[in-house]
Amino acid sequence: MVATCLMLWSVIQQRVYETRVHDIDELRQRLLHVWRGLEQSLIDDADDQWQTRLHACVRASASGRHFHKVA
Numbered sequence: 001m002v003a004t005c006l007m008l009w010s011v012i013q014q015r016v017y018e019t020r021v022h023d024i025d026e027l028r029q030r031l032l033h034v035w036r037g038l039e040q041s042l043i044d045d046a047d048d049q050w051q052t053r054l055h056a057c058v059r060a061s062a063s064g065r066h067f068h069k070v071a
Contacts, residue, residue, distance in 0.1 A: 007046040008038070 015034045021027045 007049065008043065011038070011042060 012031070012034050016027070016030045021030065
């Protein structure tokens with residue numbers, strides 16, 4: 001799930017910081033606004049990517065191979 005979270009966080013971060021944040025209350029409001037507005041397709045894509053990576057890990061483990069990064 002870490003990869004999913006990182007992908008989503010990069011999108012959230014980009015949207016939140018489109019303009020300068022002036023205080024913590026504004027940051028909180030922007031985060032909530034962006035989170036509520038995330039498209040389901042974006043979440044589904046992030047989840048699909050995570051599942052693809054997970055399956056690659058399982059295949060590598062089952063064959064006794066090691067890996068450092070699965071793209």
